[in-house]
Amino acid sequence: MLPGHDGNSNIVYDEAGTVYCYDRKSQPMVRHKMSYIGHEPQRHTIKYRCPAMHEGWECPMAKICNAGKSYGLTVRVPQEIDVRRFPFVASRDEEVLNACTKAGQRWSE
Numbered sequence: 001m002l003p004g005h006d007g008n009s010n011i012v013y014d015e016a017g018t019v020y021c022y023d024r025k026s027q028p029m030v031r032h033k034m035s036y037i038g039h040e041p042q043r044h045t046i047k048y049r050c051p052a053m054h055e056g057w058e059c060p061m062a063k064i065c066n067a068g069k070s071y072g073l074t075v076r077v078p079q080e081i082d083v084r085r086f087p088f089v090a091s092r093d094e095e096v097l098n099a100c101t102k103a104g105q106r107w108s109e
Contacts, residue, residue, distance in 0.1 A: 010061065011034070013081075019075055020034060021051070022061075023060055023061045026060055032059070034048035034051055035048060036048055037074070043076065045076035049072055049073070049075075050066055050073040052072070053072025
């Protein structure tokens with residue numbers, strides 16, 4: 001479960017790092033992959049948006065989830081939760097990484 005979401009939320013986050021929303025009006029319930037919008041470095045978050053609003057299709061839960069928002073529901077996942085996508089790299093480590101990359105390029109030539 002994502003921070004800030006309780007058991008009543010239709011937003012879930014799986015062990016693979018994928019964010020989904022559930023259409024609870026359909027029978028059976030349907031799981032939709034949230035649309036990845038990008039990284040927000042100022043907030044240290046990864047942003048996702050309602051897939052129906054982003055891709056332009058009708059969803060039975062749109063009125064409930066989007067609650068009159070013209071852009072649709074957005075979810076921000078703290079970067080610390082999903083470090084695989086945007087790992088922290090200290091400046092000194094960055095210098096070492098760049099040096100190793102350059103050395104590797106010279107060896108492959």
